[in-house]
Amino acid sequence: MSSTVLPPAQAWQALAALCLGFFMILLDQTIVAVATPGIMAAFDARLDQVVWVTSIYLLCLLVPLLFTGRLGDRFGQGTLFRLGIIVFTLAALAAALAPTLELLIAARGVQGVGAAILTPQTMSVINRVFPRERRGSALGAWGAVGSVATLVGPVLGGFIVSAVGWRGIFLIHLPVGLLAVVLATLWVPRLPTFARRIDVPSVAVSFLGMTALVVAVQQGPGLGWPAWALALGVLGLLSVALFIRLQATASRRNSEALVPLGMFRNRNYSLGVFSIATMGFTVSSMMLPVMLWLQNGQGLSSRDAGLLLVPMALIAAVASPLIGPAADRLDPRLLSVGGFATMIIALLFTCWLMVSDAPLGLFLLASGLFGVANALVWAPNSATAMRTVDIAHMGAASGVYNTGRQAGAVLGAAGVGAAMQVGAEAYGFVPGLAVSLLLPAAVLGAGLVAVAFFRPDSQVGPQGAEPQGAG
Incomplete structure (x- = not known):
């Protein structure tokens, strides 16, 4: 311990x-x-x-x-x-x-x-x-x-x-x-520290690459991907490749890697970063088509549309503290697979509501399913991903985990925004909104496959002991 x-x-x-x-x-x-x-x-x-x-x-x-x-x-x-x-x-x-x-x-x-x-x-x-x-x-x-x-x-x-x-x-x-x-x-409390030096070239390249990628993804779709946005995207990808190379060679420069690549040999951690990125993609993007449907498609006020989302937040708030302890006892696949599957079902159910004549009140069921799914994903995924990370790399691992989540969010907002535009032109306003939700559902499918390969901690191996002489 x-x-x-x-x-x-x-x-x-x-x-x-x-x-x-x-x-x-x-x-x-x-x-x-x-x-x-x-x-x-x-x-x-x-x-x-x-x-x-x-x-x-x-x-x-x-x-x-x-x-x-x-x-x-x-x-x-x-x-x-x-x-x-x-x-x-x-x-x-x-x-x-x-x-x-x-x-x-x-x-x-x-x-x-x-x-x-x-x-x-x-x-x-x-x-x-x-x-x-x-x-x-x-x-x-x-x-x-x-x-x-x-x-x-x-x-x-x-x-x-x-x-x-x-x-x-x-x-x-x-x-x-x-x-x-x-x-x-x-x-x-004040906790022991581990990293002794920060690799300056890695910092510079990560800032350049992430800025180029985020600006390209944020601005490119809405402007029809002009040449400068494509150039930024290419620059970002090249910078990411260079960043990975710098991490692998940091020790040769008498520096410590900004992102120790050895972390990714931890199977649960790698799968957790990928799966939380798909969840970030979904959560950041799904509300825009849903709120446009409720307000512009169904004629609700912003207040009434917001009230239909209350079951999602309340159920997640109540269920998360109950599900969290279960994540410490159960096989990590059970809760995570259930959460991702429930989220996909809720998205598909909402798509059907948008294009059918079903009573609007049924959306309360979808809202509740979103709440259950959120409770089943966030705590179990975080606990499974981070539990066996080497304590000396905890800050770096947390940074990468949150970067994955936020990067997924940026991609989700851009991707669903573009999907709404394409869908509206092809099928009409409300059907286009429904079609746009199929994108996060598909992305979540990849996350579902990833968490299905989580392993119990006993099969991952203890990696959380404090290094000797840390201070």
């Missing part, structure tokens, strides 16, 4: 502090969309301009994740977690006070950097302060926090925008961020 494992009461206190910061990040991702019309009106901006309020955040969140995960191994996950909260909160204040759209976009970019610093540290600390046999329970609670944030964001955002305007959605982060810093200082 790792020497950093805490007594149960202290471990759960640390988890509470971590979850508060995690809640703040997820709340931001759902609450900002509510304020988009207000931001457009305040700055007399076009939609293609305001979309950068979200796009720049996602770009600055995704690009540094490989680096910030390894920074946790080098300087301490608790230290980086607090730094991430501080950067994110100060940037939220700057966003609330921004006098121009350009400064608002810049502040959102800094918020994304803060989120990138914070995000991988959360999973790293959980996997270090909880024993292997309790990590499923901890990650179940962590997943429930995500579900609650998903529900609270749009509802709270609606009240805040109505009461004080769009700037209020950024000001709400100030008390939450301050409390998160205080609790993290009190409850998140």
Whole structure:
């Protein structure tokens, strides 16, 4: 057992502090969309301009994740977690006070950097302060926090925008961020560090490659893939190939790899990264066609459409803490295969509802199935992927895991957006929305195949012991 494992009461206190910061990040991702019309009106901006309020955040969140995960191994996950909260909160204040759209976009970019610093540290600390046999329970609670944030964001955002305007959605982060810093200082312990040097060429190439790929994927589909977007895509792929080469040769340069390639010899970890990318693809993309169908196709208000999604968030919030402990006892394939299969069924059922004359109330069943699927996927997948990772590589492994999830999200948003456009031109508006959901269903099929090859921990081998002399 790792020497950093805490007594149960202290471990759960640390988890509470971590979850508060995690809640703040997820709340931001759902609450900002509510304020988009207000931001457009305040700055007399076009939609293609305001979309950068979200796009720049996602770009600055995704690009540094490989680096910030390894920074946790080098300087301490608790230290980086607090730094991430501080950067994110100060940037939220700057966003609330921004006098121009350009400064608002810049502040959102800094918020994304803060989120990138914070995000991988959360999973790293959980996997270090909880024993292997309790990590499923901890990650179940962590997943429930995500579900609650998903529900609270749009509802709270609606009240805040109505009461004080769009700037209020950024000001709400100030008390939450301050409390998160205080609790993290009190409850998140200082953990031994392992990485001694950061490979600078790897950092530079990863930043270049990820930026090129994300910008190409974000902007290419909507603009019809102009030559510059294709060139960025090629540059990104070449940079990824060079990055992998640099990781393999880091020791020859007397440096430590940013992403130790030996991690991927852990079968459950590799499958977990791939499968969570397919889940990120789905979760980030499915809501747009669903909400367009409910509001434009069925004539519901945004409030009423949001209420139909309440079963998803509530069931996930209630079920995640119950399923988490089961992930510590059962064969990892059981829960994960059930989750991915349920998600695919829910997507196909929603497709059928869109093109049939079935009562709209049946969507509550689909919403509930989405909630069950989320609860069955997030905690079990995270616990299975991370449980047997070498403790010295926990930060790097968490960074790669979260990069996979966020990269899937960027690809999903771009892919389903393009599928909606093609489907609408070929079949009409509502049938086109239904067809677009077949894309995440197909991608999830690949994730389902991957998790079917998970193995019990006893067949993976213990890789979580602390290295001797760590400090």
